[in-house]
Amino acid sequence: MTEARARFAPGDRVRVRREYPPTHFRTPLYAQGKTGVVEHLYGAYRNPEDLAYARDGLPKAPLYRVRFEQTHLWPEYAGAAHDTLCIDLYDHWLEPSEGGL
Amino acid sequence: MSEHDHPHEHAQRDFQPDEEPTASALRAAAIEALLTEKGVVAREEVTRVVEATRAQTPQAGAAVVARAWSDPAYKERLKARPFEAIAELGYDIPIEAPQLYVVENSPAQRNVIVCTLCSCYPRALLGPPPDWYKSLAYRSRVVVEPRAVLREFGTVVPDDVEVKVWDSTADLRFLVIPERPAGTEGLGEDALAGLVTRDSMIGVSDALAPEGAEVRAG
Numbered sequence: 001m002t003e004a005r006a007r008f009a010p011g012d013r014v015r016v017r018r019e020y021p022p023t024h025f026r027t028p029l030y031a032q033g034k035t036g037v038v039e040h041l042y043g044a045y046r047n048p049e050d051l052a053y054a055r056d057g058l059p060k061a062p063l064y065r066v067r068f069e070q071t072h073l074w075p076e077y078a079g080a081a082h083d084t085l086c087i088d089l090y091d092h093w094l095e096p097s098e099g100g101l
Numbered sequence: 102m103s104e105h106d107h108p109h110e111h112a113q114r115d116f117q118p119d120e121e122p123t124a125s126a127l128r129a130a131a132i133e134a135l136l137t138e139k140g141v142v143a144r145e146e147v148t149r150v151v152e153a154t155r156a157q158t159p160q161a162g163a164a165v166v167a168r169a170w171s172d173p174a175y176k177e178r179l180k181a182r183p184f185e186a187i188a189e190l191g192y193d194i195p196i197e198a199p200q201l202y203v204v205e206n207s208p209a210q211r212n213v214i215v216c217t218l219c220s221c222y223p224r225a226l227l228g229p230p231p232d233w234y235k236s237l238a239y240r241s242r243v244v245v246e247p248r249a250v251l252r253e254f255g256t257v258v259p260d261d262v263e264v265k266v267w268d269s270t271a272d273l274r275f276l277v278i279p280e281r282p283a284g285t286e287g288l289g290e291d292a293l294a295g296l297v298t299r300d301s302m303i304g305v306s307d308a309l310a311p312e313g314a315e316v317r318a319g
Contacts, residue, residue, distance in 0.1 A: 013198055026270045028217050030244065042200075045272045070247075070266075079248045083264045088271035 003044045006062035007091055012038045014066060015097040016089065028077035034058045035097045036068040039086060047090065062091040157228030161192045162276060163224065163297035166308075170281040179203050183276070187226065198225035198274075205278040206225045206304070210263045213251065213304035214275045215243045223274040227299060234303065244268060254305040267304075277304040285311050 008014055018032045019025075024047055046057025053061050070083040077083070122130075137144045165187055169176035179186040184194050194201075201223055204212045216222065217240050222230040233239050243250045247264045251257070258264055265275040267275050279301040285293060288311060296309040 026218060028268065028270060030217075042202075042273060048271070070264075074245055078246060079264060080260045080262075083247070083266075083267065085244060085266040086172075087268045088273055090271065 002058045003060040004062060004091060006041055006044070006064075007016060008041070008062075008064060008096075009040045009042060010038050013097045014038055014064075014094040016066070016068060019093075020055060021049075023049060025049050025093075028087060030073060031068065031087050031089075033099055034073055036066040036072075036087075038064050039067040040065040042088070045090075056076050060088075064089055064091070064094070066094070154229055155314050156265050157224070159227040159297075159299040159302060160294075161187065162223070162226040162299070162302050163188075163294040164190055164192070164290070165276075166278050166302065167293035167296045169278055170285075171291055176205075176278070179278075180205070192226075194225045201226065201276060202273045203276050203278060204267065206280045208280070210260070210265055211251075211258055211304065212275075212277050213243060213247055213264065213266050214269060214277060215240055215266060216269045217241070217244055218270055221269040221274060223276050225274075226276060227302060231299065251305055254300065256306050277302050279304075279308040282308050282310050 013035060014029045014037070015035045016027060016033060019027075020029070023048040036053060042059035044062050047059075047061045048057070065086050066089050067084050067086045070077045070079060070085055071081055073085060122287045133147060137147070140254060165179065168190060169179050175186060175189075178189075180203045183203050184198075187194055187201075199221075207214055215234075216224075220230055220235040220240075224230070240248065244266055247266050248258055251264070269275055279297065281293075282296060285296065292311075296311060298306065298309060300306040301308045
């Protein structure tokens, strides 16, 4: 199979895994451990963590746009309470989150 | 005139950057030297591509935004299938260009683009990114304090407007359609495109006000 199944759908609450592999990855540290909402499923893309080492990047990894509340990301956030930030994250970096923020 | 007292050469020597070249600059130079030495690429080829890249402007982006302002059906096509809509205006998007996603500012929401990991940018449409976009200061600050960064660009966002930051960490590149400035109802697409700045398509500032318009006191 060349494309992993998308485990999440828009509206799902997800938590970003905490991990700092010694290899290439695209998940910013500031979002790790944080909870957001899947806003959009773009489709599946070759996995950059594999492509970075001249491999084929398969199976393709589902890629989502995940929206976070700024006040959740940064407890000291000085902007408006409704400000948001979104990050494009691959499926294997996300886990389901049941509770609130 | 010998090459040593050539005024142009002299000027270039005087304006060498103060900093030592970075490790990545040295690595790139070494790779280029090897590739040319081994005949994989010609030095002229490298120069041509570098110059072509530097010569790219955000003009295609401005034309696309101006059309989107003028034609709501076009705007919907642009948001649904960006590359097809861009091709409609006669612009060629390189086949290897990363996918584009178009976001639209509204009175309720302002969008700002960044790549915190490196400098991902819709090059196919806007050309190379400005230096500030690649700076560590912009990349780290705009996610933490976007409103403060926007103020430094002269953009004051009222509290009732949502600021939404887009961190392009993966396979998509983002383009902002700024709000169409007031007082532009009678303008044609060329005049409108002249109001669409690079920065407004990154989201850090508004499109320009038309000439003769009253400047709103900030």
